[in-house]
Amino acid sequence: MLYVPGCNRHYLERARTLHADSVILDLGDPILVECKEESRANVVEFVNQGGYGAREVVVRVNDLDSPWGSDDIKAIAQTKADAILFPNIESKEDVDLALNELDQAGGGDLPIMVMIESPIAVLNAKEIASASDRIACIVMATSDLISQLHARVTPERSAVLTSLSLVILAARAYGKAVVDGIASDFKNMHAFEYACRLGRDMGFDGKSLVHPVQIAYCNDAYTPKVTEVEYAIEIIKSLKAANESGKGTVVVNDRLVEHHNVRAAERLLKLHEMILELEAKYE
Known part of the structure; x- marks a missing residue:
């Protein structure tokens, strides 16, 4: 799953040609405040234009309690997106709130994905995974989680192994897909390849990416030999x-x-x- 910033029209166009199974057109935290409205308009335009072929098109919206979250949902609910990715989900109540907002915006048939990025979200993974049949996938936000754990990034990923396992257990118990978090150092491909294979062996269905150079390594790790x-x-x-x-x-x-x-x-x-x-x- 490749994150594509909604503020960059060139990247939105290029994503139509990349060998990624899923693209996440991003309206969230990485987008500067002054670019939020423009990013939303770009993503609505590109999603409705199509051209992404068999790729799953997911849109990550801003937090529901942010100044942009509700408007994001209202705009994306009327598009041809395959799913909406909600960040900072920490409980069943958060899932219910997200679905209520989406339903009111006219997206009652749209699947959702949820991001787990905090210690309390990990501890509530069972509650979150069982909250709704409309949850298609759980996406780890490991960079945020490591920061909140006051931990350090290591090649062995020792700081997050327990958290990853707990979320995988919850996803499997309730029949949800589950995707590993990003590796922000996209020049250290040795460490990235190891992270991909570790995640695969743990039971993840795939990995979220931040740069096209990571796609080939990820595809190789998750493709059966x-x-x-x-x-x-x-x-x-x-x-x-x-x-x-x-x-x-x-x-x-x-x-x-x-x-x-x-x-x-x-x-x-x-x-x-x-x-x-x-x-x-x-x-």
């Missing part, structure tokens, strides 16, 4: 054959395979097919 696809196919075939012969488990490549492994393999194959479909549309 040929060997993984082949292994998934073998798992499904082998356990099916074992079941037909009266066995409940089977060993594949020296690993015990059970039914939960088949479900994971089926998910990987579905992900593989979706990525192939997206890549074909980029060409």
Whole structure:
């Protein structure tokens, strides 16, 4: 998920050509106060024009209690955006308030995404994830979280591992997608690649990005490799054959395979097919 500043028309145009699965057209904190109104107008124009192809188009609005939040929602609710991303969600009450504002603006059918960026939000992750079926995705704001934890950024991400795990647990418990936070140092690609693979291994569905140079590294980390696809196919075939012969488990490549492994393999194959479909549309 690539953040694209709404104040920059060149970036909004360029996002239509990048190999990102999702673009977040941003009206939020990174936008200067004097550019807020212009950014909103730009984003409404570009979203309604379309041209983003198969990419998911998400708009991040300003905080609901800011001078711009309500006007952002009223404007975006009438566009062709795929979802609205609400920042600083810390409770079920925050989710209810966001949905109420969106419904009143005419966006009653629009999915939402929510950002978790504070210690209290992490502790309330279960409450937030279960707040509404309209929550399509939970997005981590790790930079904000690290600041509020009074922690430091390290390659191992040790300061936020517990927080990340708690949010992943809540997302999985309630069937929500969950996306890792940004890496603001977009020149240290070694650290970024490690962060992508760590997030993938923890269970994230993807990662939010701040620069196009990060896209290829992120896509590589989250795209199933040929060997993984082949292994998934073998798992499904082998356990099916074992079941037909009266066995409940089977060993594949020296690993015990059970039914939960088949479900994971089926998910990987579905992900593989979706990525192939997206890549074909980029060409």
